[in-house]
Amino acid sequence: MSERTQALGRVMVLMGGWSAERDVSLASGRAVHEALLSAGVDAIGVDLDRAAAQELGHRLVAERIDRVFIALHGRGGEDGQVQALLELAEVPYTGSGMAASAVGMDKVMCKRIWQGAGLDTPAFSVVDSPAAAREAAESMGWPVIIKPTADGSSVGVSKVDEPAGVEQAFREAALHGEVMVEQFIAGGEYTVAILGEQSLPAIRIEASAEHAFYDYQAKYEAEDTGYRIPCGLSDEEEARLAEVARTAFGLIGARGWGRVDFMRDAEGRHWLIEVNTVPGMTSHSLVPMAARAVGVDFPGLCVAILEQTLVNPANLVNPDEASTGGESADGAI
Template sequence: MKIVVLAGGISTERDVSIVSGTMICKGLREKGHQAVLLDVYCGDERITEEDFANEERLFPKEYDVEAAAAYMRSFNEQIAQLKKTRKQFFGANVLRLCEAAEVVFMGLHGEDGEGGKVQAVFDLMGIRYTGSGALGSAVAMDKGLSRRLFAAQGVPTAKGMTVKRGEQRLTPSENGIGLPCVVKPCCGGSSVGVEIARTEEEYTHALDVAFGYEEEVVVEQYIAGREFSVGVVDGEAYPVIEIAPLEGFYDYTNKYKAGATIETCPASLDEAKTKEMQRYAEMAFRALKLECYARMDFMMDRDENLYCLEANTLPGMTPTSLLPQEARVLGMDFAQLCEHLIEVSVR
């Protein structure tokens, strides 16, 4: 297939997205697909009209994925300035190249990529892509809205609330959540801007940090215990994976620093608890109107109560990311998983 792997963008997860996109593109090329890597925001000005007149030039059989990734990274220092001077989100030749592809593999992470806006444009243009549609993507990106839908559909989640910039800031003793608590941007990802507050001073600082990223933040009860994740593909839960950081919590550093976290799949749980978590993952998937695939994050407290934290509609996609590790337990290697996600999405 002729495939565009779309990555990069302008969110706080741009670098992670480039890594995911690079690995996806390599995996698909290993399977014989004519996949190319493209930055959704910066595009590729090197593509000419002659290239668009010849699909073999747009989707060549021989292709240097690492060179394409390096080209994307060459824009990193310019992103902040480009955001100030540009009105249009899509970069040079992006929409034309995506139209020319048989399918777009969404390697985007974070807002303005994972949050439904790109998906909505593609829907209007008739461009096929992997992952959930515009509605499910937008709903899942909003952690405050996700929490309310979980509660409405019987998916257990931690007690919490949302706070908007400029609203009266109630203290932890006044807001009914208490300490310790977790403060995080409402629509962020990769744990960027997430803080655990154990004192009122830390709570005030955590709000300031989170509001540095967004206009609305989520404040949640802190759940002490074990952390897990469950992929859901085509509506069915994958094996449960346990995430155990050697220090602190599963923040940005522990997510992406080699050796910082012990990941065990299948998780060391009895069959009943495994099935319970998988059932809640599938319920959360349906509650948020997700399609194709996603990954649900859970906490389990010391009394073995489960709490669904959030959904990731475009989870990390490197061979060591959580969803690929779960797929490996089912006998599916990384390249096979990439192909399977395309098959499910196109179907």
């Protein structure tokens, strides 16, 4: 064990959870756990189901855990709940604090904050019935996106081209909570990963013709989804995109690491779609892909994310005093 990994102490990787993204979280957590072990970190993996969550405080003490890598996606793990437990236990953890995690999971709150700051994000309306969804869609113009106001990984998200498709899309989204209708932006899909105060290279996502957009299957199951790095934008435009991503990330109070997703329309205008405060860390995931583009392998990325807890323990410091992330294994980050 090197001095670098020894400083991290004993690490618990939290994964699984009970949200609709449980399977993705298990894949992320297992990958992170294996990567940390390969880097010489003393790490254990824990499937944090509801029963395990009730015993988390006791287990943190019993296992003598020094810090936690959160690989939980969706409700219960990415929305501030587990972050609150860890703050009460005064155990350092990766990623954004409790409040920013809660805001990041709430697409409506994010969009309101961005709109208030003058950033571009598609028009939207929170709806409580298929009839209200149709009315909102008629006002925005077809097609539209119908999706839950929380959850990620495109769970419960549908692109709807005409009134006949609204009811089914609404019911699928409603399985996951509150529903919103969002203006559809035609164009290219881009994402920017954030690590500390840096942004990694933007990625252009190209779903195949079989997918109406970058849906769950395109993200985690399809082998024909394209990822372009470099993304094809000019250096100047990519720099602007990265600046907007960092601004949007900071406006909700997020820090540590994460990802910001955009749509770029035919006029070259970039529209903020959402922020991910605990992005996926699977074989198909975008943050590891962006890190590889600058020479950082997966174990190095995981260690760099974890090292942020050394300078910002348990996210208990003032957000304005938050530090940048640690260096990667080869110093690229």
